[in-house]
Amino acid sequence: MPSITLRRATADDARRLTQLVRRSGAYRGDYAAMVDGYVVGGTYIETHAVHVAADESGRVLGFYALLVDEAELDLAFVADEAQGRGIGRRLMDHMREQARAAGLSSVRVVAHPPAEDFYLRTGARRTGTLEPAGHVHWARPELRYDLA
Numbered sequence: 001m002p003s004i005t006l007r008r009a010t011a012d013d014a015r016r017l018t019q020l021v022r023r024s025g026a027y028r029g030d031y032a033a034m035v036d037g038y039v040v041g042g043t044y045i046e047t048h049a050v051h052v053a054a055d056e057s058g059r060v061l062g063f064y065a066l067l068v069d070e071a072e073l074d075l076a077f078v079a080d081e082a083q084g085r086g087i088g089r090r091l092m093d094h095m096r097e098q099a100r101a102a103g104l105s106s107v108r109v110v111a112h113p114p115a116e117d118f119y120l121r122t123g124a125r126r127t128g129t130l131e132p133a134g135h136v137h138w139a140r141p142e143l144r145y146d147l148a
Contacts, residue, residue, distance in 0.1 A: 004087060006094050009050040009063060011042030016060045017052070017077075025080045026114050033135070034112075040065075040075070048074070049098055053087045062087045064095050071099070072108045073145075076115075092122040092145075100147050109143040116141045 009017065017040040021027075027035040044050070049066040062078035073095060078088045099107050110130055111119055120126070124143040131139055 003056050004053050004061065004090065005056075006051055006053050006090065009045045009052045011045055013050075013052060013060060013063075014040055014042045014045055017045070017050075017063055020060060020063065020077050020079055021075070023080070024077055026112060030138070031112070031114075049102075050075075051091070051094060051098070053078075053091055062091055064091045066095050066098055066102075066107065068099070068102045068104065070108075071104045071106060072110075088118060089122055092119075096123075096145055096147055099145070105147055107145045107147065109145065111141045111143055113138060113140060116143070119143050 018038065021038050021040060022035050024035065040050075044065070049068055050063060052060045052063040054060050060079075061082040063075070064073060064077075065075040066072075067074045076088070076091060076095075078091070095107070109119055109124055116126070119141075120143070124145050126141055127144050128142040129139050130142055
């Protein structure tokens, strides 16, 4: 398995992160509208704790965005072809380390329904369900990573 490095994202990563989101197999079919036209912008990356997992050639295989002020995981994606290699678990471990370092005691996750099992396997616990609202036409699991 190639070496994977976790690093802070920069505005230069915006195009790659946007492509990763838009190409996600988890957002096909009924969920496609959620990522159609979605952009992970440079300002967003510079404003929030966004970290990427990259291989030795620099190819971005996954990323997460932690909103420290809200104590919430806003985005988490692993490229379809890189799933099942432990990258998502490494990203969530890193996210929890960053959250602890920021003084957070827990991190909220409003999950994409197909991703719920992943979050549970990586240590989150289910805390509820958000009912459909606005442009989201399906219920979403609400979870929390406890950091104590």
